[in-house]
Amino acid sequence: MTAPYNVDMDGNTRGGDGSWDIGAYEVGTGTGGGSVVTVSPITQNASDVDPNTSGMQVYTGTIVQYSGSASSSNPLTWTWVYTVNGGSETVFQTGSGTVPSISFNYTTATAGNTYVWTLRATDGTTTSQSQLTVNVQNPPVAQTGLSFASTSGTITSPFVVGSGYISQPNETGVTDGRQCHVYLHYHQRGQLCDPSHGQCPGHRA
Ligand SMILES: [Ca+2]
Numbered sequence: 001m002t003a004p005y006n007v008d009m010d011g012n013t014r015g016g017d018g019s020w021d022i023g024a025y026e027v028g029t030g031t032g033g034g035s036v037v038t039v040s041p042i043t044q045n046a047s048d049v050d051p052n053t054s055g056m057q058v059y060t061g062t063i064v065q066y067s068g069s070a071s072s073s074n075p076l077t078w079t080w081v082y083t084v085n086g087g088s089e090t091v092f093q094t095g096s097g098t099v100p101s102i103s104f105n106y107t108t109a110t111a112g113n114t115y116v117w118t119l120r121a122t123d124g125t126t127t128s129q130s131q132l133t134v135n136v137q138n139p140p141v142a143q144t145g146l147s148f149a150s151t152s153g154t155i156t157s158p159f160v161v162g163s164g165y166i167s168q169p170n171e172t173g174v175t176d177g178r179q180c181h182v183y184l185h186y187h188q189r190g191q192l193c194d195p196s197h198g199q200c201p202g203h204r205a
Helices: none
Strands: 037-039 056-059 062-067 070-072 077-084 090-096 102-106 114-122 127-137 160-162 165-167
Touching: 037 114, 037 127, 056 062, 070 114, 090 102
Parallel strands: 056 127
Antiparallel strands: 037 070, 062 102, 077 090, 077 114, 114 127, 160 165
């Protein structure tokens, strides 16, 4: 509509929030709108790895998905932000409409850090937010022996997993182009040695 019919008696643009409101006033914009923005609590798909410490703890090497939602009768703009150890805010992702879940990779470099995640939503007038505090820890190190659960792994054909073993049901050779890569990542202090090849360097029987 052309002026002066495009604004209400308070000067708010009619239809400015995407809907043409019934009556003399545009609802939801300006000081008299009384808009309500609701933001749900933030949830994450990783469990609290340290039940003996208050708050939420995750291990390094974990990719954690964060979810939340925001609602209002007006169109919303949302922002996922985080701080590290009380520092300034970093915008992780922002947009409008439905709030998407996000994934964050807690690399080994994040050990010992405290992250505060914030999901913030605004309709231009009212802003609401939810927060979740997360402490990042190194995963536990095997104390005795060399048997411990791997934190991650990928098995590809022709290898299969069954009964606690990795095996290959069909024989293949080097000429078939098949290769077996075994990567061992361990945090045990000392040296990994093979007793069948005699004394290990630095090892005293
Ligand atoms: Ca805890």
